[in-house]
Amino acid sequence: MRNSCTKVLMAVAAGLLLTGASVGPAVAAPQSAPAAPAAATMATGNITTWVQGNVRKGASTSYNIAYTVKANQQLMGVCWLTGGTVDANGISHNKWVKLSDGNYIWGGLLKGNETGGISTKC
Template identity: 50%
Template sequence: MRKRILGVLATAAAFAGVVGAAATPASAVAADFGPATAPQTQSVGIQGGIVETWIHGNIRYGPSTDYAIHYTEGAGFVSYGLCWKYGGWVNANGISHNKWVKLSDREWIWGGLLKGDETGGVRNYCS
């Protein structure tokens, strides 16, 4: 009788796991196996990476200072950069270029605020 109860429990647990996995997004299932990592691809095939600011700066609604500021972050702000594109020119802190990085919250940051190169290490161009 004990074997039968354990077998029924094991079958029920397996079934619940299958049903739960089918109803759970893959990222939530993956999180069960350790800390979440940045996604390597987006639904449109764009690859990005983690970016970090070296100085405080504005996060904008679009890739230019002509767009309104959504919020401001300090040095050490970390986000996920989806891709980059050419936008409005900025000349600040001894840096001058027009490369902007689209963040995971769909807002934009001028690449001159990011550690690393002009795009903070994000290699993919936004199409």
């Protein structure tokens, strides 16, 4: 009888191993920490200002001001392009983000990188 039980247990264990089932105690897989959202880039999406600034009709300060945004205001960015260089708030570059309403904001006003995290070039 003991031989029969051993053979049955061995057969069950072999079957479990062949199907990929575990015969040992279940152990939870370690979870990795989520990536920091500020480091992620996006094709289009919400961008956030870090200071107050002007949204313009085109990608340069020579274009008329469409409206002014406050710090920590969220906008919908569509794509980015190279435009007029701006020197402000200790930042100098020529990256502008086109907004979903067709206006433009200089990337130096945005949180994140020079394009506020928008990765699609216009």
